[in-house]
Amino acid sequence: MTVRNLDALFRPKSVAVIGASHRPGSVGAMVWKRLTEGGFTGPIWAVNPKYDILDGHATVGDVGDLPEPPTVAIICTRPATWPAIVHNLGGHGTRAVVIVGETRSDEDRMHLRHALSAARPHLLRILGPGSLGIITPALHAHLGAPACTVKAGGVAWVSQSNALTNAVLGWADARGLGFSHAVALGDEADVDAGDVLDYLASDAATRAILLEVDTIHAARKFMSAARAAARNKPVLALRSGRDDPTDALYTAAFRRAGMVRVDSLDDLLDEIETLGLGRVAAGSSATLITSDRGLATLSRDAFRAAGDTLAPCSQQNTAAIRDALPLATAGNPLLLGATALPEHFGTALKVLADQRDTGTAFVVHASTHSAPAEEVAQVLIAHQRYAYRGLLACFFGGISLATRDALHAHGIPVHSTPQRLARAFARLVDYRLGRELLMQTPEGQPARVxxxxxxxxxxxxxxxxxxxxxxxxxxxxxxxxxxxxxxxxxxxxxxxxxxxxxxxxxxxxxxxxxxxxxxxxxxxxxxxxxxxxxxxxxxxxxxxxxxxxxxxxxxxxxxxxxxxxxxxxxxxxxxxxxxxxxxxxxxxxxxxxxxxxxxxSQTRSRFAIVPYPRRYEETFDWHGEKLTVRPIRPEDETAHRDMIDAMTPDDLRLRFFGAVRGFDHSQLARMTQIDYDREMALIATVPTADGSTRTLGVVRAVSDPDNETAEFAVAVRSDQKGRGLGRLLTQRIIAYAKTRGTHWLVGEVLRENSAMLGLAKSCGFTVTHTDDPAVMAFRMPLTDNDKNA
The missing domain is CATH 3.30.470.20 (ATP-grasp fold, B domain)
Structure with a gap:
């Protein structure tokens, strides 16, 4: 299982605490206190037969006495009680539980196995055991026993360590920083790092993901989830144990997934500031702005040590700076001079805005009589709109909490030293380069007969x-x-x-x-x-x-x-x-x-990344041509663009539900560089006179992470319509989905697309209405159990 019912953990509507207590120091007391103090606005219930009232909340003695099924239950009782509690909760409709307690003996582990068995028929998800919990600050939902309440932010924290999670939450709270979600995975008996990455990959509230792991479980699932997440947003990973013989393998896995590996906890914490607040484009260059020559030298050294990402200062930039700031020394760093005023920092940002090759703006400043730090900060806030690739700041000597919070409120990260500033930006550059590696189109591999x-x-x-x-x-x-x-x-x-x-x-x-x-x-x-x-x-x-x-x-x-x-x-x-x-x-x-x-050997382990599935290739005669139907490959990008270019605007509108002018490289890369473990695109090609191939059509099925449902779509070159190619491709994707064990093949089509509606019906799909009157849905069961459902 993967993302099934994870939305219950991340976006709960009601919560029950099983074993809520008044007893000081007990797990039940800590969990109940954090839930109530956090300000969760949905219904909450305490379950404990020893109480009638707990902090003004009516208490029930048993799960069966709850007035309605809670979305999530937090279990604070001993392991022997877990199987019965999970069975009762699942039967009543609860979708997820957090088990805070740990398994310390073989008997405890036996009870856990029984609890997992009890959860399975109900698709109930279990976070833990031994989990500090899961936090969604935007909902004031603190489901567990974190050491402090957590503010809302743009970064998600995911960790296998409870102690480290508490330390990071406390560190961020002291600096006015927050999280979109914070998850302590515990022992990962059910919900694991791959599951959470899968969910966060498409979570709109999460701009970046910080991951701390010691060991990866279910590597194929993890790699699929990590690659999907890294295509959408920065994913930074910390793993301790550089002396571990397999550590180099983790480095390779993180890089292959497009993740950025960080070397220390300090680096990961800095990214809470940079990514959680800043709207920083992960470009490859930056320009430093400062007033002091000593700070300029320190900052330049820091950027050189981190990867030398300072943009060159062109003659055009130099001339523009001299016109606007006669006392400044043009270059990178841009030196405003010891007598610079706060407004000069704003002028510098305006000048650089017209010079697009200057990249991200970094202001490094120590308070002076002519330019107090608080006044410079206000100027940065007022002129932030000119920093088109983002703005980061470093204030030596510190700033007041009110000023820091004002900068944070406007999305301006604040670092304490140029070194931390430079390393934080270098990791953004690493992410961009890693993502480009994921998206590059390889040249054609040597043909293997x-x-x-x-x-x-x-x-x-x-x-x-x-x-x-x-x-x-x-x-x-x-x-x-x-x-x-x-x-x-x-x-x-x-x-x-x-x-x-x-x-x-x-x-x-x-x-x-x-x-x-x-x-x-x-x-x-x-x-x-x-x-x-x-x-x-x-x-x-x-x-x-x-x-x-x-x-x-x-x-x-x-x-x-x-x-x-x-x-x-x-x-x-x-x-x-x-x-x-x-x-x-x-x-x-x-x-x-x-x-x-x-x-x-007759058998071997599964690859963490599914290789090209050659077994789905087939070649046969079709209308006098030699037609090959095979899985799509990354090097098919050019031929795929040619196929799309050959389709009429109306055909493109019907396929993509709107006007389409074309697709850029990144969009085409997503179409041709697929994860064969979750997605299949079968293309139909014919040879051309110059020895290359021409793509005539494509059919695609993208399954959910649970392989319960796959979404299906087909497209055929406009000049190939009416020759049965759409039906041929559809039949093959149906057969493929059946071999995968997918339960349902589904899709949507514009009501006016009568050709696609007719194809779906003739292939055995059931066509139904949707909430959108302009859109029809079609659905086909692929297993006997689904046909009887």
Missing amino acids: SAAVDAAQAQACAALKAGITELDGDAAAQLLAHFGLIALSPQQHAEPAVVDIKVELRDDENFGPVFRFSAPSEDGIAPPLRLYGLPPLNPILSRDVVAKSAYARYTDPESILAALTSVSQVVCDIREIVGLSLALRVMHDRVAVVDPHIRL
């Missing part, structure tokens, strides 16, 4: 049938050669090499099959290359690996990229491969394989 892949598959299966589970030497080289990987002969081993890159495929208990890359130090002083990669790789992801090697400048990297990508394809296409080790010998003009070893 199906017969060659099938031959490699047959070799692996034949070996297993003969009882052979290890392939070495010529046998391993033969299999790899089907993917363009050529092994060196013994006579060629003496050829000069730039470096040998060791590649290993390992089976991690959390992430499944992962690659480990290693190479010796270039000079014997720098550390050796050791990093992980999650398959599948493509040339862009392979380039990210190669860029980290000091040897990249000694050779053409393209041959290395092709070899790494081919190794990934071997592992993805031949599912019998459970282990692999080889060296890629990098020479000046080519890359070859040395000492390959392959381990085979």
Whole structure:
């Protein structure tokens, strides 16, 4: 289960505290106090047979005596009571519970298992056990025992640690900062980090997510959720334990998901300020504004240490600054001078607004007689609208709480030192670059003739049938050669090499099959290359690996990229491969394989990221053409744009429910770079005279995280309408959804789209009205249970 009923936890309408108490120091007393003091406006009930009244609230003795089912119940009782309580709550319609207590013994863990079993038939979600709780400040909902009440803000906090959560909430409260939500996951018996990321990815109140984790459970679900979230908003992750042997794997996973890994709690706390308040565009450059030369030097050094993101000062910028601020020294930092007045800071922002290459504005200031900090702050508030890429401030010596709160109210983050300011911005740049990596379109991967892949598959299966589970030497080289990987002969081993890159495929208990890359130090002083990669790789992801090697400048990297990508394809296409080790010998003009070893098995762990599903490819004759129906790939972006460009404006309006002028790269990337674990887009293509392919149509099904329902849509080039392509694609997406175990296939269509309505009915969909008179809905059950529902 994933997001099912999580809205109950994040947006509760009523709350019951099971085991609410007056007893000082008890869990029930702490939870009840925080709920009532937090000011939650919905109905709240105390459940405890020992009381009739608790703080003016009527108390009931049993869950069955509640006047109505609470949206959420907080359980503060001992583990032995959990199964019966959960059973009763689920039967009455409660959708989620928070279990605050911990499991300390085998008997406690047995009771937890029974509680989970009791929850399952009702789809009731359990946060915990051992959870500090979940907080939604906008609703004044404090469901648990946090150390303080929490203000509303734009950042969500998600953590596996209760102690750290309390510390962060207290730190933020002391600085007038808040959260959209704060979640302490506890033991993650049901609701885990992946579930919460899934929910927060589409939560409008959350502008950014701060995640603290020690261990990732259900890696495939986590990676899908993290990648979806990072496409929409910054996700920053903190994981302690750099000396953990698997820590480098977490670094690779976070980067692959588009998340930004931070090195310390201080860095994560700074982002509560930057992301929770600021409307800062994650551009790649910034301009510093200050009045003091010493502060200018400190600030410049800080930005250089954090990644040198200061924008160059052009001649045009210099001339504009001299005209508006004759006493200022143009440059970056922009030095206003020791006698600068508060209004000069506002003038600087206005001048920079006309120079779009100056990026985000950073004001670093220490109070002076001519420019008191409080007056400068008011000028920044008044001129904030000119900072088109956002405005951040640093006031040495501090400012009053009233001034700080006024800056916060206008979305201006305030940092205490230039170093913290620079690092906070550098992480925004890291997020932008990571998101771009997610959205880049890779060049086409080397074509693999199906017969060659099938031959490699047959070799692996034949070996297993003969009882052979290890392939070495010529046998391993033969299999790899089907993917363009050529092994060196013994006579060629003496050829000069730039470096040998060791590649290993390992089976991690959390992430499944992962690659480990290693190479010796270039000079014997720098550390050796050791990093992980999650398959599948493509040339862009392979380039990210190669860029980290000091040897990249000694050779053409393209041959290395092709070899790494081919190794990934071997592992993805031949599912019998459970282990692999080889060296890629990098020479000046080519890359070859040395000492390959392959381990085979009938079964292997699931990939954390689902690779391209080649099994859904099929090619057949269609109206005299060779038509291929296959899953969409990232490199299909250009052909997909051509298909959309070939559709008439009216066809586009009917498909996208409004006028469409076209799609930019980021929109097309979302269409072509899909997560095959949750979404499928099948395209129909035909070959062209120049050897490329032309996309004629696409059908898409996007399932909810629970795989309960998938939303379906189909589009066909306007010049291909009336040839049965829409029906062909629809039938194939229905078959695909059935193999996935999806329960319902649904969709919506404009009432005037008679062709789509006719197609839906003829394929077996039931068509119904919606609340919008202009829109019709269609729905098809895909399992026998749903057909009988």
